[in-house]
Amino acid sequence: MSSNVATRTIRIGSRKSQLALVQTHWVQAELSRHFPDINFEVSTMETQGDKILDVALSKIGDKGLFTQELEDDMLSGDIDFAVHSLKDLPTNLPEGLRLGCVTQREDPADAMVVHEKHKDKQIDTLPEGAVIGTSSLRRLAQLRHHFPHFKFKDIRGNVNTRLRKLDEGEYDAIILAAAGLNRLGMSDRIHQILPPSISLHAVGQGALGIECRSGDDDILSLLKVLExxxxxxxxxxxxxxxxxxxxxxxxxxxxxxxxxxxxxxxxxxxxxxxxxxxxxxxxxxxxxxxxxxxxxxxxxxxxxxxxxxxxxxxxxxxx
CATH class of the missing domain: 3.30.160.40 (Porphobilinogen deaminase, C-terminal domain)
Incomplete structure (x- = not known):
């Protein structure tokens, strides 16, 4: 790599949420380990999906809900690439952008976290009428198929907010991505990993997708080490x-x-x-x-x- 590339600063875009930053700082650390002469800086921002917390995601429309602001900054040159939870990245990307690499996957499964009063239960032994929290139509549809006797209630907010609502008794159980809990050091909150026979996971769940400009060969060559x-x-x-x-x-x-x-x-x-x-x-x-x-x-x-x-x-x- 030429010296002018090796001495430049590369800007990484990230959402501001705790989970997004944990993921982005992992990418930053890995790239710094491989390329110690390059300065990798993290630039954070809120996306539309972070700001609208009182409306179900399905009602907002999901085209770039958690990615568009980061993509705009890439296209304008303000950041060089962005780190996403791959499940949030639309399958059709804006012109001029591409998926630069996909990192090794965490557990992609869905996980159930229960209120303390149900700690001796599995999902199939929760009582009739148990209130299950999820913001995902995918989880909702599959769980309704298998457990029509449960009540389902939308839940929004970051992982900590959702866990607090559960602990305060608003829900009997909530369904979250195991990967997010693992990355946040909260594996101990996982009560049950839902098997594929109950809940197939989201597309890309558990993997990070790093998005960059299509013709940026410099950045693409750096990202290869994370693929x-x-x-x-x-x-x-x-x-x-x-x-x-x-x-x-x-x-x-x-x-x-x-x-x-x-x-x-x-x-x-x-x-x-x-x-x-x-x-x-x-x-x-x-x-x-x-x-x-x-x-x-x-x-x-x-x-x-x-x-x-x-x-x-x-x-x-x-x-």
Missing amino acids: HEPTAQRCYAERAFLRGLEGGCQVPIGVNTTIENDTLTLTGIVASLDGQQLIKDTVTGSPTDAESMGSKLANRLRDQGAQEILDVINAENRA
């Missing part, structure tokens, strides 16, 4: 599946991916909000065919009626 190929292959399959269904972050689409013996297995679901309809299928293939596998699975679910379910949900969200 984790098996995670990237799994996430590219998941994102192609979501893109194929023209779904955003706030639709009841769930996935599960594994790579074993050089075989990628991708399972996907589309569910109705009331949980009555749940369409699920699986494809397998080579990890190098990840994107075409995602598209193939999207087409298969569409043929089985997924598009009709999504059309109803999108109409309700626009209403």
Whole structure:
């Protein structure tokens, strides 16, 4: 690397939330370890999704809800790249931007955290009428499918705010991403990891996606050290599946991916909000065919009626 590159300052964009900063500072530390002669600075900002806390995410519209302000700063040159939770990054990026790398995935599963009075319970032994907190339509639809006897209540705010609301008795249990709790050092709050048979996770959940300008070869070459190929292959399959269904972050689409013996297995679901309809299928293939596998699975679910379910949900969200 030339000396003029090695001595410059590179600016990393991040949301201001505690979890976002933990993730971004990890990226900063890893890059500093690999490139000690470069100064990596973190620039923080609030996104639209951070500011609107009194409206369900599905009602706001999710195109760039947690990313647009960071993307604007990249395009204007104020920052060089941005660190996102990959599940927040739309599958179609603005012109001039690209996904620079995908980092090694944390546990992508959903986790249940319970009020103290239910510490001897699992999700299938919670009492009838238990109040479950989630802001995710994906979790809501799947849990309604399996547990129609629960009551579901929207919950917003950062992880600490959600845990406080649970501890104060507003909910019997809440569902969060295991990855976020692990990264925040709160693994002890995880009461149960929900298996894929109950809840398929969000596209990209548990992985970080680093977004940068398309033609910035300098930055792209730096980010290569953070790329984790098996995670990237799994996430590219998941994102192609979501893109194929023209779904955003706030639709009841769930996935599960594994790579074993050089075989990628991708399972996907589309569910109705009331949980009555749940369409699920699986494809397998080579990890190098990840994107075409995602598209193939999207087409298969569409043929089985997924598009009709999504059309109803999108109409309700626009209403």
